[in-house]
Amino acid sequence: MSDPIDPTGDRRLWQRVRLSLPEPPEPDLMTLAAYAEGRLADAEAEAVEAWLIHHPEALADIAAARSSLGAAPAPVPLPVVRAARTLAPSAQRAVWPQAMRWSSFAAAVVLVAFLGFQMGVATATSLIDPGLEDLSVEEEVFL
Structure with missing residues (x-):
């Protein structure tokens, strides 16, 4: 009544159909x-x-992967x-050492700025004062 089923023939037929399709x-x-x-x-x-299906070498690479x-x-x-956690340093960083670093850096910046300003004022004062005395003397000469 029914024909015996050949699974290998069916598989070959499907492979031929798939290979005939556009890539x-x-x-x-x-x-x-x-x-x-x-x-x-x-x-x-x-x-x-x-x-x-069209690239069996890629299929072999995928199977190997x-x-x-x-x-x-x-x-x-x-x-x-637990043993690894005891060996590693704590994930929470101490706040005070980092705050001390930043505050000492800020203090150094303020100190350098203040000293630079004072040196600039002192230099300008020493250059301007003798110049004003000379101007006053010259003004007296021209009068």
Whole structure:
């Protein structure tokens, strides 16, 4: 009544049909990486698979990438995490040492500005005062 089903013949037929279809555009590298990791949506995965049918060397690379990914690493035991936390410095930085650094820097800036201003005033005063005395003497000469 019914003919025996030949799965290998059906597979070959579908492969010939797929190969006769026009070649889809090449996916970018990030899409291929997402496909290798299994993070693509079904529609995007089908588009990548259609491209991979025409490029068996890329399919072999994807298979190698999937096999190298393997399973997720085992979780770290809690005692190991606690021991690592005791070895590492505290995540909270001390506020006072940093505040002291900034305040000493600000004090140094204010001191340098004040001393520079005082030196400028002293220099200007020493240059201007003798000049004014000379002007007054010359004015007396011309009178």
